[in-house]
Amino acid sequence: MTAVDRNAACAVKWCDETGTHAVHRKYVASVPGGIRGGGLVGVNLAQRVQPRASVCVELTVTTPWSSTTGYLFAAGSVPDIAVALTEAAERATELDAVRHRNDDCHYS
Numbered sequence: 001m002t003a004v005d006r007n008a009a010c011a012v013k014w015c016d017e018t019g020t021h022a023v024h025r026k027y028v029a030s031v032p033g034g035i036r037g038g039g040l041v042g043v044n045l046a047q048r049v050q051p052r053a054s055v056c057v058e059l060t061v062t063t064p065w066s067s068t069t070g071y072l073f074a075a076g077s078v079p080d081i082a083v084a085l086t087e088a089a090e091r092a093t094e095l096d097a098v099r100h101r102n103d104d105c106h107y108s
């Protein structure tokens with residue numbers, strides 16, 4: 001494998017990226033999470049291509065109207081985030097049930 005071998009598989013076994021890349025990445029899940037089906041939330045394993053970089057959990061958001069944004073989370077913080085997300089979703093569902101006339105999650 002050489003530097004010009006752009007389609008070469010990565011030497012890191014779990015990495016899905018090929019060719020030159022700055023972050024090793026494994027695509028774990030892709031969830032249509034946006035309102036009106038307009039967005040896609042990706043969950044990946046990601047590790048910067050640096051010595052002793054830790055493997056992180058990456059969350060990406062892709063919408064038709066903006067470029068993909070991503071954020072790396074330390075693996076240890078993800079369970080807390082997951083709990084908070086679940087709690088927020090439960091409360092949102094409750095609030096929606098009270099509101100009756102929710103047709104979207106727009107900001108008004």
Ligand SMILES: [Zn+2]
Nearest residue numbers: 010012015024
């Ligand atoms: Zn890689």
